[in-house]
Amino acid sequence: MEKPLASIKEFLLDILFPKSCLNCKEEGSYFCPDCQALLEVSGKQFCPYCTRMSFDGKTCISCQGKAKLDGLYFAVPYNHRLMKRLISQFKYEPLIKELANPLASLIITHFQLLEKPPSFLEKERREEFYLIPIPCSKKVLKWRGFNPAEEIAKELSSCLEIPVLSDALSQNIKTIKGKKILLVDDIYTDNSPMQEYARILKEAEAKEVWGVAIARE
Ligand SMILES: [Zn+2]
Ligand SMILES: [Zn+2]
Structure with missing residues (x-):
């Protein structure tokens, strides 16, 4: 052949x-x-807005008022030395784009280790989900040649069979009405752009918005 x-x-x-x-x-x-x-991928979940453990990854009741994300998945704490190094080699020089694959597989391992596995691991319940990578500025995209969040989303998409909607946040916001969104980024922080995008997606009537990151700072 x-x-x-x-x-x-x-x-x-x-x-x-x-x-x-x-x-x-x-x-x-x-x-x-x-x-x-x-890297010892975590089999536990925490509220995205405090450090409380959360059985199903959902934002805890006391944080729900101010929260935009319904919950969060992350595989490893960012303060792990090896994690920091990998992310820096992926996003900065030498810009090893191929790291998206092993990094995404850490998230997949995290999904599999959870006591309450996410519903999208079941084939029949995937239809209502979309993966949306956090966009990066045109200037940064030109310098780097790729959007790290998008590369991770593509890897997750081929593994989970959930479509990636890369232009949803810029042009196609109407398509997300009634959908469950997995917002993808490499690192999750309290000031993550995920917060603002989750707000926009909720305004556009997304049914649920979850954060998915390799690491949490
Ligand atoms: Zn909380
Ligand atoms: Zn090795």
Whole structure:
């Protein structure tokens, strides 16, 4: 069978510049499975607005008044040394776009470890969900060549079979009415742009808006 051009290019690049793990230098991938295990993905969920543990990831009752996000998923605390390094190599020089795959797989592992697995893991309940990456400015996009949040959303999409709506926040806001939205970003913080986008999506009558991040600061 004939190989598509992209995979031939990838094959040649692998020979010329073999990938090696950013942490242990083992050849084969940018982030090897052994080092992935070092990150100890969380099987617990917390309210996005305080540090209270939350059985199903929902915003706790005392935070609900001011909150825009219905809940949050994140795989690892951002203060983990290895996590910080990975995110910086993904978003800043050397800008390793391929890290989106192992980073997204940390989130998938998190979903699988949860005591109450998210409903979108079931095929029949996926239809009402959309993945929406947090946009980045045109200037930053030009410099970086890709939007990290979008790359993670694409990886999650191919794994979960939930469509990505990249232009929903700029042009297609009407399409989200009545839908459940998974807002994707690399890091979640209290001042995350997710807050503002969640507000916009709620105004456009999204049924639910959840944050999905690799790490929480
Ligand atoms: Zn390694
Ligand atoms: Zn709370």
